[in-house]
Amino acid sequence: MLKQEIEDGQASLADPAFRQDVLRGFDMRPRAIPARWFYDRAGSELFEQITDLPEYYPTRTETAILRACAPEIAARAGEGRAVVEFGSGSSTKTPILLQAVAPAAYVPIDISGDFLRESSAGLASAFPGLDVLPVEADFMHPIALPMQVAATPKLGFFPGSTIGNMIPHSSVDLLRAMKESLGEGAMLVIGMDRIKDAATLEAAYDDAQGVTAAFNLNLLTRINRELAGTIPVERFRHRAIWNDDRARIEMHLEATEDVAFTIEGRPFEMTAGETIHTENSHKYGARDARILLRAGGWTPIAEWTDPEGKFAVILAEA
Ligand code: AVI
Numbered sequence: 001m002l003k004q005e006i007e008d009g010q011a012s013l014a015d016p017a018f019r020q021d022v023l024r025g026f027d028m029r030p031r032a033i034p035a036r037w038f039y040d041r042a043g044s045e046l047f048e049q050i051t052d053l054p055e056y057y058p059t060r061t062e063t064a065i066l067r068a069c070a071p072e073i074a075a076r077a078g079e080g081r082a083v084v085e086f087g088s089g090s091s092t093k094t095p096i097l098l099q100a101v102a103p104a105a106y107v108p109i110d111i112s113g114d115f116l117r118e119s120s121a122g123l124a125s126a127f128p129g130l131d132v133l134p135v136e137a138d139f140m141h142p143i144a145l146p147m148q149v150a151a152t153p154k155l156g157f158f159p160g161s162t163i164g165n166m167i168p169h170s171s172v173d174l175l176r177a178m179k180e181s182l183g184e185g186a187m188l189v190i191g192m193d194r195i196k197d198a199a200t201l202e203a204a205y206d207d208a209q210g211v212t213a214a215f216n217l218n219l220l221t222r223i224n225r226e227l228a229g230t231i232p233v234e235r236f237r238h239r240a241i242w243n244d245d246r247a248r249i250e251m252h253l254e255a256t257e258d259v260a261f262t263i264e265g266r267p268f269e270m271t272a273g274e275t276i277h278t279e280n281s282h283k284y285g286a287r288d289a290r291i292l293l294r295a296g297g298w299t300p301i302a303e304w305t306d307p308e309g310k311f312a313v314i315l316a317e318a
Contacts, residue, residue, distance in 0.1 A: 035279035070100035142180040175296020205240035213238035
């Protein structure tokens with residue numbers, strides 16, 4: 001297909017699921033687009049920058065907790081398990097677990113083949129001799145794991161508090177799907193961000209350098225590029241609000257003035273102050289986290305936090 005054809009609007013390479021979520025999202029009231037669409041290349045790079053921000057405590061806090069608790073996780077998991085990571089291996093956290101557990105195999109699961117291949121290659125060279133068996137799949141549904149680990153007990157790994165980006169109902173579905181994917185005798189290491197004061201939470205999602213704002217606004221740039229949109233990005237601003245009732249940070253994009261634009265030729269209007277809801281990041285108290293895990297079919301058996309109790313790493317068994 002010629003680039004010119006795409007630019008002329010005769011053809012489109014856009015992901016049909018992205019188109020559907022965006023067009024439906026703009027028709028909804030309040031408007032909402034699922035957070036999974038943040039992660040094009042630019043969005044993934046901005047997210048990497050977020051994890052280094054002084055205000056964004058989750059990544060460094062979880063990494064420090066994992067460094068401290070990995071030997072105990074390894075002792076409780078025992079020898080000969082396959083580590084199955086939900087999401088492509090993150091740069092620093094995965095090696096900490098692999099180093100301590102010395103697994104029989106490592107199975108990263110991700111919907112994005114590109115990231116999966118990159119991170120798998122990196123980990124295979126960092127751990128020579130480790131069987132790295134990537135699976136390109138959507139882990140929201142039960143997955144058939146590679147034959148090579150069919151008879152091996154599994155240790156699931158789901159760091160980063162990614163579970164917080166789902167509404168509780170979907171989190172429970174995901175935990176159940178993970179249990180089914182991992183099979184008999186499985187264990188799970190999961191990171192969950194804790195409820196804390198609103199100021200700390202809002203600063204973590206609205207940093208002084210504006211990186212999170214750029215991350216949120218990049219969604220509009222992506223819509224313009226991939227769905228022939230004419231959204232005036234400069235007439236939107238990033239909002240991060242702690243919703244105490246629902247125990248979650250919400251990210252929104254707010255129109256700063258009345259705007260009219262098209263997406264694939266369809267006209268849309270927003271008045272000043274109207275918003276698009278782009279992300280939820282749920283936070284869980286210690287008991288909430290245990291209830292959620294139990295609802296998803298897991299029994300929590302150990303948990304570790306940082307000295308200030310900002311973040312928790314929980315070990316659970318099926
Ligand atoms: C990926 N996820 C766990 C991040 C979070 O904290 O909810 C995404 C994020 N959004 C804004 N900053 C970080």
